[in-house]
Amino acid sequence: MPKSIPVDPDYFRQPGKLAFPDIPLHAYNTSFEDERARHGDRVLIDVLRHMMLVREFETMLGSFKAKGSYQDITYAYKGPAHLSLGQEGAAVGAALSLTPEDHIFGSHRSHGEFIAKGLSAIAKLSPQDLTRIMETHQKGNLLRAVEAHIPVSSVTNLAENFLLFGLLAEIFMKANGFNGGMGGSMHAFFTPFGAYPNNAIVGASSGIATGAALRKKLNGSRSIAVALSGDGSTGCGPVFEAMNFASMAQYDTLWTDAQKGGVPVLFCFNNNFYAMGGQTIGETMGWDRLSRIGAGINPHAMHAETVDGSNPLAVADAVARKRELLLSGQGPALLDVECYRIGGHSTTDANVYRTREELASWEKHDAISSYAARLIAAGMMTEAEVEAMKAGVTASIAAVTRAAVDPAAAPVIDIPADPTLIGRLMFSNEEIPVPTSEVKLLAAPETSARIRQDAKKSRSGIGPNGEKLSAMRAITLRDALFEAVLHHMLHDERLIAYGEECREWGGAFGVYRGLSDILPYERLFNSPISEAAIVATAVGHALEGGRSLVELMYGDFIGRAGDEIFNQMAKWHSMSAGILKVPVVLRCSVGSKYGAQHSQDWTALCAHIPGLKVLYPATPYDAKGLMASALSSEDPVVFFESQRLYDSVETFRTDGVPADYYRIAMGEPDIKRDGKDVTVLTIGPSLFPALAAADQLEQNYGLSLEIIDARSLVPFNYDPVIASVRKTGHLLVVTEASERGSFAMTLATNMTRFAFSSLKSPPRVLGSPNWIVPGAEMESTYFPQADDIIQIVTSEMYPEKHTNRRGVRNWNDLDLARQAL
Amino acid sequence: MDTPVIMPQLGNEIEEAQIDAWAKAPGDTVTKGEMLLTITTPKLTMELEAPATGILKEILVPADELASVGTTLAIITGG
Numbered sequence: 001m002p003k004s005i006p007v008d009p010d011y012f013r014q015p016g017k018l019a020f021p022d023i024p025l026h027a028y029n030t031s032f033e034d035e036r037a038r039h040g041d042r043v044l045i046d047v048l049r050h051m052m053l054v055r056e057f058e059t060m061l062g063s064f065k066a067k068g069s070y071q072d073i074t075y076a077y078k079g080p081a082h083l084s085l086g087q088e089g090a091a092v093g094a095a096l097s098l099t100p101e102d103h104i105f106g107s108h109r110s111h112g113e114f115i116a117k118g119l120s121a122i123a124k125l126s127p128q129d130l131t132r133i134m135e136t137h138q139k140g141n142l143l144r145a146v147e148a149h150i151p152v153s154s155v156t157n158l159a160e161n162f163l164l165f166g167l168l169a170e171i172f173m174k175a176n177g178f179n180g181g182m183g184g185s186m187h188a189f190f191t192p193f194g195a196y197p198n199n200a201i202v203g204a205s206s207g208i209a210t211g212a213a214l215r216k217k218l219n220g221s222r223s224i225a226v227a228l229s230g231d232g233s234t235g236c237g238p239v240f241e242a243m244n245f246a247s248m249a250q251y252d253t254l255w256t257d258a259q260k261g262g263v264p265v266l267f268c269f270n271n272n273f274y275a276m277g278g279q280t281i282g283e284t285m286g287w288d289r290l291s292r293i294g295a296g297i298n299p300h301a302m303h304a305e306t307v308d309g310s311n312p313l314a315v316a317d318a319v320a321r322k323r324e325l326l327l328s329g330q331g332p333a334l335l336d337v338e339c340y341r342i343g344g345h346s347t348t349d350a351n352v353y354r355t356r357e358e359l360a361s362w363e364k365h366d367a368i369s370s371y372a373a374r375l376i377a378a379g380m381m382t383e384a385e386v387e388a389m390k391a392g393v394t395a396s397i398a399a400v401t402r403a404a405v406d407p408a409a410a411p412v413i414d415i416p417a418d419p420t421l422i423g424r425l426m427f428s429n430e431e432i433p434v435p436t437s438e439v440k441l442l443a444a445p446e447t448s449a450r451i452r453q454d455a456k457k458s459r460s461g462i463g464p465n466g467e468k469l470s471a472m473r474a475i476t477l478r479d480a481l482f483e484a485v486l487h488h489m490l491h492d493e494r495l496i497a498y499g500e501e502c503r504e505w506g507g508a509f510g511v512y513r514g515l516s517d518i519l520p521y522e523r524l525f526n527s528p529i530s531e532a533a534i535v536a537t538a539v540g541h542a543l544e545g546g547r548s549l550v551e552l553m554y555g556d557f558i559g560r561a562g563d564e565i566f567n568q569m570a571k572w573h574s575m576s577a578g579i580l581k582v583p584v585v586l587r588c589s590v591g592s593k594y595g596a597q598h599s600q601d602w603t604a605l606c607a608h609i610p611g612l613k614v615l616y617p618a619t620p621y622d623a624k625g626l627m628a629s630a631l632s633s634e635d636p637v638v639f640f641e642s643q644r645l646y647d648s649v650e651t652f653r654t655d656g657v658p659a660d661y662y663r664i665a666m667g668e669p670d671i672k673r674d675g676k677d678v679t680v681l682t683i684g685p686s687l688f689p690a691l692a693a694a695d696q697l698e699q700n701y702g703l704s705l706e707i708i709d710a711r712s713l714v715p716f717n718y719d720p721v722i723a724s725v726r727k728t729g730h731l732l733v734v735t736e737a738s739e740r741g742s743f744a745m746t747l748a749t750n751m752t753r754f755a756f757s758s759l760k761s762p763p764r765v766l767g768s769p770n771w772i773v774p775g776a777e778m779e780s781t782y783f784p785q786a787d788d789i790i791q792i793v794t795s796e797m798y799p800e801k802h803t804n805r806r807g808v809r810n811w812n813d814l815d816l817a818r819q820a821l
Numbered sequence: 822m823d824t825p826v827i828m829p830q831l832g833n834e835i836e837e838a839q840i841d842a843w844a845k846a847p848g849d850t851v852t853k854g855e856m857l858l859t860i861t862t863p864k865l866t867m868e869l870e871a872p873a874t875g876i877l878k879e880i881l882v883p884a885d886e887l888a889s890v891g892t893t894l895a896i897i898t899g900g
Contacts, residue, residue, distance in 0.1 A: 449842075449861065472836075478863060
């Protein structure tokens with residue numbers, strides 16, 4: 001909502017009609033002679049060899065899946081094999097026009113793209129660089145295995161074997177695969193060659209590549225990101241979200257200086273005409289040619305065109321032209337690379353959805369045979385030389401395969417010998433130092449009304465006469481979050497923040513209010529209402545070396561970004577065996593008063609997914625310190641904030657919220673009130689009804705509650721809770737989440753084990769019931785209240801103290817469970 | 822005739838807000854609907870418009886101070 005862009009009725013009410021730019025179809029018309037002059041014969045001959053390597057590699061994999069053997073090598077490969085037979089021209093052609101610094105993000109069907117990109121990078125890197133890269137990766141372990149087990153003739157040859165062996169060992173999930181065997185067939189990558197993670201979720205690379213391109217744009221890299229996916233991915237909402245995110249007008253209208261201009265991302269659809277067994281054209285999609293969708297995204301139709309994927313030189317030509325566009329700030333671009341898949345979707349595909357005649361009709365357009373024929377016709381190779389090349393490629397693949405199935409060269413991962421090996425890969429548990437560098441600002445921080453206003457506030461929420469101060473007079477939880485964010489934004493250029501209405505509005509709940517006065521657009525901007533793209537781009541931006549702070553406004557919108565949070569943000573560190581870092585902080589506010597779709601505590605969903613750290617502070621002091629830790633973390637953090645607490649002031653610490661920067665270690669629950677009779681472990685805002693209950697229980701029943709605020713769900717240190725239960729013998733866990741499957745249930749179950757001998761009554765969970773959050777008028781009957789806590793403590797833990805029933809939860813949990821409640 | 826400029830009720834949970842800046846000084850002519858001052862609640866900053874046309878006679882709550890909902894912030898006279 002920038003005021004500099006008026007919404008003018010005189011413009012918008014004019015009659016007229018929209019015109020669309022032409023979208024070229026197979027417009028490539030360069031003569032082979034010109035291509036020889038452009039690339040040189042050596043490169044053109046290598047194109048054939050690269051395509052052959054891709055095909056033979058995949059033929060080998062298909063053979064293992066079909067017969068359990070390849071040539072004389074037997075091996076039981078249990079994993080997936082989504083082959084791209086027939087699509088080699090698209091992969092090799094695109095790679096030909098990319099530099100090692102250009103980064104590709106592939107799909108589940110990306111062995112070919114990975115190999116092609118690697119071969120291209122090897123051809124373009126110096127022998128010294130190749131040697132350094134191979135010596136550095138896994139401290140040279142992979143290189144040693146390749147040198148010891150596969151014969152070579154040159155550094156280039158060694159690097160090619162390194163590439164093929166590293167990939168195959170990864171596909172076979174061996175310890176010295178490129179990703180330590182944690183990625184496998186659908187997730188291989190090797191960043192020094194510019195091959196970033198392939199992705200088993202269809203279309204998921206679109207948003208990640210867009211975020212990576214955003215980082216490239218911000219750090220001034222003269223290189224591009226390529227989102228590789230299939231035609232079927234155009235049915236996926238997140239792909240459209242990513243294309244729109246990459247096309248936002250603000251890059252031209254509002255961003256300034258070197259950051260002005262489009263995002264350098266190429267959406268490259270390798271269109272093999274089938275989405276598994278569904279036929280995109282004519283059956284499952286509305287478009288007739290994939291490139292048509294560019295017209296719906298922006299006025300340039302994303303510079304879309306359809307090119308012939310069976311001709312690597314046509315693809316190389318198109319990618320080179322799009323690359324130039326992107327580097328000149330005119331991105332994004334879209335390519336529809338038609339490349340018929342001659343093999344099945346996977347090795348279990350019986351081709352029941354297409355005819356033999358159709359398959360036969362594409363044979364004459366096979367990328368490899370038609371390209372070889374062209375080289376022969378041009379006198380660049382003889383048929384015998386082509387055959388010799390084929391034999392050499394087959395021998396190379398056989399040698400690599402022989403090594404990859406040999407445990408001496410490619411050891412299996414020995415989990416029984418090291419049972420938590422994978423577990424230790426889930427998080428880096430690293431933090432950056434306190435950022436101190438200076439960054440470009442629009443204005444000095446002191447000029448911001450917000451900052452001046454906060455400077456006058458009391459740091460403590462308690463006034464000189466013991467009175468509680470209002471949100472206008474003391475630092476609130478909202479202000480505390482702002483201070484931690486401000487420090488990192490002012491001192492770390494790599495960090496960017498965005499989400500819906502994050503800029504002028506300051507976020508829907510005003511946490512960033514005032515930041516837009518001092519930070520330029522490229523550090524803080526409004527995103528479209530595209531939760532999937534918000535999170536996916538944050539992940540891509542982080543993988544590329546940036547740091548991302550994004551928000552979803554309401555935690556209820558996590559569903560809109562489910563894959564991006566649960567499969568992307570959570571997994572790239574571990575699936576890369578720790579090579580990649582994902583410093584993303586995802587802020588989710590937990591609503592109140594707005595009913596069933598705007599008031600849910602979904603912390604348990606995030607805590608359930610391995611790979612996410614999950615925080616939920618309830619006080620200003622904790623919020624500031626934990627936000628500082630989250631922003632310093634090299635691991636992804638989901639940071640929950642209660643809307644009900646944004647205006648709360650600091651009442652627990654007599655000094656209030658320190659003005660200076662500080663961090664609170666993640667994972668440490670905090671005792672908010674000492675007691676001896678019952679341990680109450682609270683998650684998020686449940687702290688406050690627990691405190692109210694404690695006051696009443698103390699006054700009216702002579703019982704003292706020890707209240708522990710979880711603060712962090714993942715990680716979680718049980719020791720303080722165990723120590724408390726040793727003292728009290730009773731545990732009540734209180735959460736605003738629906739009880740069934742909640743994190744409180746996990747805490748209670750674990751505490752039953754960890755402190756069984758100390759418990760005098762079963763640990764009890766008090767959460768919200770397993771039905772929808774009602775509107776504001778009924779909320780007090782839904783979220784746990786002080787009376788509900790008093791009822792449980794006096795009826796189940798100290799029944800001798802029980803007098804009248806308190807609270808509204810007069811129901812039988814066994815009956816409710818039978819009723820699906 | 823004097824018209825008071827009142828601190829409005831800004832959402833049902835806001836009890837007070839801060840005056841950030843006055844766009845007019847006493848003695849200035851103001852037009853109804855013209856931006857007169859900006860205020861800030863804990864959550865947002867917003868502009869308040871002049872409720873009447875006339876002369877800004879007096880500012881009762883200066884910039885940077887807090888005022889409760891319902892407080893008279895200024896007086897517009899004449900018009």
